[in-house]
Amino acid sequence: MDEIYDPAAVERAAQEYWERHRTFEVREDAGRQKFYCLSMLPYPSGRLHMGHVRNYTIGDVLARFMRMQGRNVLQPMGWDAFGLPAENAAISNGVPPARWTRQNIEYMRAQLKSLGFGIDWSRELATCDPSYYRWNQWLFLRMLEKGIAYRRTGVVNWDPVDQTVLANEQVIEGRGWRTGALVEKREIPMYYLHITRYADELLGDLEKLPGWPERVKVMQANWIGRSEGCEIAFPYAPDTREAMSADGALKVFTTRADTLFGATFLAIAAEHPIALAAAAGNPRLAAFIDECRRGSVMEADAATQQKKGLHTGLHVLHPFTAEPIGIWVANYVLMGYGEGAVMGVPAHDERDFEFATKNNLRIAPVVRSMTGAYERVQAPWNPAYSEYGLTVDSGEFSGLTFKAAVDAIAAALEKRGLGRKRTQYRLRDWGISRQRYWGCPIPLIHCGRCGEVPVPDEQLPVLLPEDLAPDGSGNPLNKSPAFHQCACPKCGGAARRETDTMDTFVDSSWYYMRYACPDQARAMVDGRVGYWLPVDQYIGGIEHAILHLLYSRFWTKVMRDLGLVRCEEPFTNLLTQGMVLNHIYSCATAEGRRRYFNPADVRAKREDGVEIFEATTSEGETIRVQYGGLGKMSKSDNNGVDPEGLIGRYGADTARLFIMFASPPEQTLEWSDEGVQGASRFIRRLWSAVYEHVRRGPADRVKGAQSTPQRDLRRSAQHALAKVTDDIGRRRNFNTAIAACMELLNAVGRFDDPSPGGRAVRQEALEIITLSLSPIIPHVCHALWQALGHERAPVEEPWPAVDEAALAQDTVEIVVQINGKLRGRVHVAAGVDEAAVREAALADEQVSKFVAGKPVRKVIVVPGKLINIVV
């Protein structure tokens, strides 16, 4: 063993050992309990950032820990290789996305390997490989057969200048990111997956996931948003009948059918057929509908914009009173939501109240508060107005409670054919069409004679040509006849291949199944998924709490229904990592876009007492930039911190130790490398402690009677081991596990006993630190374990068992409180009864001063810990 710790040499040796022994390559073994430990696969953006290091270190710690616990551990890795950033790179430097992506994968794989993660690289996959995405296509065709995939129109962001569809991310303050043009909404045909068919199961099965964080389950439940309510049809008044040239009714969905008699207006979306019909002879309305069409499709935008509406001049009739009710077009009603129409009850709904007040519409209270929270409904809005109560002024339905009113009204509506009870979900079907090049082609052919024709299975995969490069003016597949010109599989005539590609969430919805059988050329999955699935521990960023995790759950259920897998849920335990945040700096460019600068290139200075920021550009210029607050490390905000600098300077173990010590894994972490010195210093101290110990020759095993300091060190060591075992195994709190090892090393440092008995106790303590930390800093522990005289590597060792006998204590400290305030401490023999604790406490000088003859009213004793005397 060298006297000086050389991280590069230590890490090289350990990594070579794992590689030579194929330590992390695993096979199915029916005789051993498996543990599938999975971290979310990265997008190959070019470089790892600290968020990745955090994510993959958590996974690796758990994988190595479970391995030492005797499990057959699978930890795979792959690449979420399709997506927008590759197209953006192509636009700015002309490199085809395929090449850019593959280069990034090469680089990032090397970075991951340098961190020493125990990954079975033989299972690596990239979602842009035809051998992977052909099965997206294959399953899509199965979904089409089952009616789970279907075609209809959907709304997208349209850039009128570039004549192209924009991602939400590319819409900045309502304008196209490249052109600065005002974005419009446009309806185009798209393919959807019928996830709403599974809404009830996706909601109900959350209960089968005790290993998921509560907050994620709450978010998913709210997202699915099951609500029980009524569908109500308002028959057209004569004016609407005329405008629509038909009889009919305007359908709405409401959870508050009890307030039906308080409906004083109906609000419809701008795209609603009645709105379009009314606009025909109404230029003002046509202009308003046009205004609503502008802007992005994002819900956040729709929800924060000023609520505006305009009367169509048309009416419907109240289903019971036949009273005419005006129809308004409102910008807050979304066409893709329910019926694209809502009934306005201003007296009992805050948004309707606001709308009615603004537009001078009648406010008709039809619910009386049962708690007397209000007498009259009047401005300003009072949240009690929307509470349940007793119906009033509701004709034959007056005087009913909420439930009775809804039941009676629904029954009456149903009798007249004007409504019924219905369960509605907030969840919408999953639109998977993307008008983009760098994705998995949707395997369909459009034939003038036969219509939409699926690509036959034997022609899969539909290969994505890899030599194209987008230039910002739309999907290059549209301009590539070699791709889109084809023969109709049915009639053989000339036909056009679908040029839309799939949402990349499709790719990430089942990659964890493919890891079980990455070499299977004849099927999507095979029997090996039966061994490995479900994933025992999934680790990934909290930002994926809803979409990715919900889509994966849906996909698993679809595959189950197709008989491809047996499990109901893909991820048994979920650890949602908190994001690593960093500062965001940007400036506006001449073209009206934003250019982002890495915080490493930004300096703050003061000018006239105001803090300003300057960035150095790649051309070496200095330029003034704006501070945009904190945000997750990402490619688009250019605020990632590459771990390479840290690894180069301190080694991978220090980088791993530092990120794990910084905070508990679920917590958001604001990036700062202050403190990395401490991690490095600790590893060097551990190294020299082992060096100083072993250079005096081999030590005995602990046996026989010990001195008090020896017993104390043994107790500290066993206490640390118990804490690490619980912190990693149950609590998943790595920072406190590391702190326990640091405390133990401090105790070893203070322990000064060169006798054979003392050396044996020190050997035991150093071994416990080495094995305890080996999942976190595996390279250095690999070297130290050998230095401590072991043949096997730590990865092959079983996790040590706690020696309970060594943990026992003879006396305990009891905290004494008077009226809840700390006033003293007493020491008593472990396990004495309450009376003895009370006696010892009252005998204490400090304590008796505070009691001072006052009568003791109450005594509370927490055994082994605390006594509170109330006077």
Next chain:
RNA sequence: GCCCGGGUGGCGAAAUCGGUAGACGCAAGGGACUUAAAAUCCCUCGGGGGCAACCCCAUGCCGGUUCGAGUCCGGCCCCGGGCACCA
């Protein structure tokens, strides 16, 4: 706007089931070693008062429950994540 989190010393944090607030580490200050620096080691380190023993204040803000609240409840402020085409 809606849904979900978070806020504790100069900084990252700990306090696991309502029971000692600040473990462990960083930074800072002081000292030892050194020709010097680095490294290493030792000491101090939430605020205020006191010669001291000790006492008072303090977990974003306001209020409540409790013998006892960082932890539970109600209201508010700020920060972060998600909002369906970033992944």
